[in-house]
Amino acid sequence: MTKEILLPSLWDDAKAAAMDEPGKLLYRSNLLGSDLRITNFGGGNTSAKVAARDPLSGDEVQVLWVKGSGGDIGSMKLDGFATLYMDRLIQLRAQYRSLDQEDAMVEALGHCIWNLNPRAPSIDTWLHGFVPQAHVDHVHSDAVIAIAASTDQVRLTEEIFGGALGYLPWQRPGIDLGIKLGRMAEENPKLKGVVLGQHGLFTWADTAKDCYLLTLEMINKAALWLEATEKRPAFGGEKVPALPAEDRAATARRLMPLIRGRIGRDEAKAGHFTDAPAVLEFVNSHALEQLAPLGTSCPDHFLRTKIKPLVVPADADDSTLDALLAGYRTDYAAYYDRCKRPNSPAMRDPNAVIFLVPGVGMISFAKDKATARISAEFYLNAINVMRGASGVSTYQGLPEQEAFDIEYWLLEEAKLQRMPKPKAMQGRVAFITGGAGGIGSASAERLLREGCNVVLADIDKSALDEVVAGFGKRFGRDMVRGVTMDVTSEAQVIAAVEYTVAEYGGLDVVVNNAGITSAAAVEDTTLAMWNRTMDILSTGYFLVGREGYRVLKAQGNGGSMVFISSKNGVAASPGASAYCTAKAAEIHLARCMALEGAPLGIRVNVVNPDAVLRGSKIWQGEWSQQRAASNKIAVSDLEEHYRKRSLLQRSVFPEDIAEGVYFFASDLSAKSTGNFLNVDAGNPVSFTR
Template sequence: MASGKLADLWDDNVAATLDEPGKLLYRSNLLGSDLRITNFGGGNTSAKVKATDPLTRGEVTVLWVKGSGGDIGSMKLDGFSTLYLDRLEALKGLYRGIEHEDEMVGYLPHCTFDLNPRAASIDTPLHAFVPKIHVDHVHPDAVIAIAASQNSEKLTAEIFGGEIGYLPWQRPGFDLGLKLGTLAAENPHLVGVVLGGHGLFTWDDDARECYRTTLRIIQKAADWIEANARQPAFGGEKTPALAPEERAAVATRLMPEIRGRIGRERAKAGHFTDAPEVLEFVNANALEALAPLGTSCPDHFLRTKIRPLIVPFDPARGVEATVEALDGLIGDYRAGYAAYYERCRHPDSPAMRDPNAVIYLVPGVGMISFAADKATARVAGEFYVNAINVMRGATGVDTYVGLPEQEAFDIEYWLLEEAKLQRMPKPKSLAGRIALVTGGAGGIGSAIAARLMAEGACVVLADIDQAALDESVAAFGKTFGRDVVRGVRVDVTDEAAVIASFEQTVRAFGGLDIVVNNAGISSAAPVEDTTLELWNRNISILATGYFLVAREGYRLMKRQGNGGSLVFIASKNGVAASAGASAYCTAKAAEIHLARCMALEGAPLGIRVNVVNPDAVLRGSRIWQGEWRQQRAASNRIAEDDLEEFYRKRSLLQRSVFPEDVAEAVYFFASDLSAKSTGNFLNVDAGNAVSFSR
């Protein structure tokens, strides 16, 4: 429900500077900025705008309407489809009836104005045929709670007093557009319509008044529900909520176990929330009766699947009892989904898709969601929160009614929806995979993280330098999106901190597929001048640190049961001795041998362990700042500024080695390109005969 009053954000001074398409975008962004008004990607907005035809130079009316996909809160002008209104009207003469509904979508491109490439959505007729200039279609929880009630039409009349009309549930399309247009034309006093089980349409001939009408109607519904809802919500509490730290611990234990079982065909990323509205629902007496009913709004359903999976949890028995029950719970859900598909399928239905649940409800703990990527998993969780709000409102004033099973199937397996899925680009090579990179805020670590994120991976940057970590996370968030990157401060020599970093990775993304052991230091000293402190520091960070990180990653991958990839960033000095750096060389050699040992143990589990050996990566590298740089320059009797040229000329290929070169090698080992490689090392040193493999 709308908690508190919806803010009227319209600024006449801003609007006065905008043309009509600009005002439409302004209105759209304002509406989409508040999830109480519409969920992410939900709803659409339109305006009928006068324009000059590029061919005839005559004046025409153009429908600007949000195109297929996109989000009204973040879209730009290029997110709108533009169509000749008279051509859309002409489609009425081609319509052959509801049994030929889908063919009308094929005519929409013929109505395109000015060669706009943005595809028109299935909702286009619902906007085109309303005889008003401005139309908003949103999915507010408060209104959907009315629309999803058993007596929705009666409640609509009671709450809105005749200014809002009502149309019963019908799948969006041309026929519904005709009905909506007729209702609006025959009832000029109406300012909008509630669509049963679906959402809200509002309209006006003025952009500002259309926006304000939308807010007013939503607020009216929310206030009425708040004043009339039965208490306590959902029949009151059945299961007490665990303490916050206990909830986090249970989620951390369950997420990789669920992910391992549902991600064997394709990796998935996860999201966890224990928001108050989620806890209220998962802990309620009505959970087991309401959750199987599924959602009502098609937008909710398409994101969250036919129904969630309830994962029982009994604190008295402990989380391990729940883990032991997962095979049966997930297996039963898959079987139930397959039965649903068989009951509802049509002769031309697409093949059954992934039968696993998207939403997992854990009493006392919260909600877990899994999807092909982190953003989709998070948004699915947000949509289910919308569904919870709808169920709370509907059960508070009436009886909640979910989307009928056959209707749900017909939307999920709609041939038009399938065509849209087929048009989507192929997933990137690391889509759904989760990586942790130590030393992630340094030059090499940042390059590795960027390469993995560019291929679709979620990445946790682990680093001891908090300031550099914050800067890197912020930069990557701008480039790749905030969903795919997290930062965790960790000293790799601290066992508890390393364990905690993996727990944070699981809570952020649901599991683990890739570990890049990259944290490092450099030191140089003749053996007689090597102090025990210097020796221990090298061994502690470069050997023990690599062991602790690799061990925790290995443990987590083993629990998931889907293999994984561990990549160690060692050094040319791990295979070729260098005078004056005994502590560093010894620790690097230990890394390589540790990788080989772990490769032996990991192979039966599909856990691959490989090594990248760089040499002389100066650009952006923190280990080449300060004493190490000075020591190397002094050792080679050259100026510090001449170091990069010195190492370039020393290589066989006469080329410098950069962080992105190391990152490319890591990507090779992290990806399926090296699916048959383990226990190997790859030199990235531009050629150095002393480090050839033997």
């Protein structure tokens, strides 16, 4: 056990020997950031003071390389560091008088930039710059924050670190805290760093390697001491037993759409669920009721998780949820009113981000899946901190006003204002059948480009895996999932929609697209061919449509369904009676569902493609030969044949169909339901009548 909690040194002298100082700083940062026990995602920063040339004068100058605003030390590259002239930073220090200058001082950092580096310096810059030692690490280790968030943190710091680390009480990071930290380092040459109250660890050393090793040593000390000292069982022991794993998953699937619908009315949110052992230990514990309302401690934690989570009973029904969520919003508004200052930004979304379900686990919702997942990771950090602190002392969150001042800091607001506008489909979730095929994957891409999360369902596993991997690379792995499924199997359709809800918390868009073709004269159409065509196209669309509809209804937030039918659904073609009839059934099913869905805000529309040869797998097989034969032309002439047949004399591609899908999936068509849109370059036989 003890061995497992100890962080090993991953420093490789041979590797480091070839690196210059900025290279070693990057190496150290990536090593530190690659272990969540050392720091949370995006948390902490590292620095080195390095001699360099002034680009204008050629003189040697001291430059502070310090992780800039944004990014994560685990994955950052060299361009993630801001670079600042040390002498100018020291000049700014001389100008600083009082706390009300802090924000202006951050603006003034712009005058200290070395070499026109565009990376913005963060507010932690001062905490690195004013420490005299060349190398400084700042990390948010759970073990150290546990000590920093205990009521007797000063005594514990002394006891555990035996004078190697000093203690600075909580203060919002900025030049003022930087000056205090620098002074402490200067006046106490024996100190190797400090514990920042409620916040984290600072360590310093003369070389990159020593700084890295020192950071590990201090975290290991804290972790070992906690392990040896913690009261057990953690959190006062179990109050509620964990449900069996399957029931936990089923409860999460039931609750997530109910919550999502209620908190996503203004802005759609993507969800995440985890029932990791450390989460269950906390949500099932006696201490949950007492600790959860205290809120998180490290500012990084609550910026992501909101000041506190909402506890939701596993059996909560609609009215319980209404009351709980409304209660949270009222509390949040009251917190805003209590703490706001005359120039505070307007109140932001008052809904909870973290939902703790005793017996079940933790649900999180945020503007996109990655943010929801990372918020859950941060709350897990907070749980670790609370377990440590309450195991050896009494846990204390950050004082409410301090939390508010961070949350509504004007600098934080300015950062938010600079962020790009949300994409049209941000936070929404689409389920697309036949997603590995031509039209399905083009539609997925169109929606992904608008920020939509997409679940692709297909019967062809290898094609599906390839498409999902490709999208994952381009749009981010959190944005896309694949599920193998046969649309003719009721059980598989139910499981695939359940999977979607489990992965993203709900559903907004269903694209019914999986398909095959069949062609034969009526007298040659076997019952097997007829049934197979009907099963996949009309029955398959029904099963997928029904399961999607059930989720949309439970969510209570409307939604959009798009059925990919065909020209053949409106215009009969010879030699394909089963296909044409099945496609017509799809259109009529869409109309029936549009009728029933309207009072719920569920829109159902149809896109009718025609002759989309390129990219389509159905045109790679027999269908092409039959179509070519029935038109008495060569297969290679088909594309040209269809182009010439169209009114606009143009070929139709999967991307063109995808535009129609996007139109109906998005709010662009908010006032359309029960419609169909032909995307076929014009064909009089399918004009609406």
